[in-house]
Amino acid sequence: MLNVGSLNNGFVLDHIEAGKAMEIYHYLGLDKLDCCVAIIKNAKSNKMGKKDIIKIDGGLDVVDLDILGFIDHNITVNIIKDGVIAEKKSLSLPKTITNVIKCKNPRCISSIEQELKQIFVLTDEEKQVYRCKYCEEKYSL
Numbered sequence: 001m002l003n004v005g006s007l008n009n010g011f012v013l014d015h016i017e018a019g020k021a022m023e024i025y026h027y028l029g030l031d032k033l034d035c036c037v038a039i040i041k042n043a044k045s046n047k048m049g050k051k052d053i054i055k056i057d058g059g060l061d062v063v064d065l066d067i068l069g070f071i072d073h074n075i076t077v078n079i080i081k082d083g084v085i086a087e088k089k090s091l092s093l094p095k096t097i098t099n100v101i102k103c104k105n106p107r108c109i110s111s112i113e114q115e116l117k118q119i120f121v122l123t124d125e126e127k128q129v130y131r132c133k134y135c136e137e138k139y140s141l
């Protein structure tokens with residue numbers, strides 16, 4: 001059972017691969033938030049041996065679950081209400097991701113036209129392959 005400590009209302013990102021918490025912290029822009037964020041590194045896990053956990057005191061709307069699903073869809077999102085786990089959400093790979101990763105093809109229109117959005121589309125769910133919407137350049141996780 002996950003100990004949510006003093007968190008009354010907020011959410012917990014559980015089962016983060018050990019050592020990945022800071023990467024996720026930056027990807028989600030948690031450093032820009034006013035709310036209280038706790039990072040737990042190398043917590044014991046029966047399933048994974050070691051894991052990282054991030055606790056966030058605030059609404060789920062402060063993070064982009066698509067980005068989270070893209071980084072690691074094995075993360076579990078626990079929603080805490082009145083100090084107990086009210087809901088568990090599992091993540092899936094988003095069909096498209098916008099402005100998270102950049103196309104590496106120097107001749108791609110999105111590399112030339114800086115105002116274009118960087119859009120990648122999931123083309124192979126099993127192999128987790130994303131391709132640039134404009135030039136189909138492959139992005140590997």
Ligand SMILES: [Zn+2]
Binds near residue numbers: 135
């Ligand atoms: Zn491209």
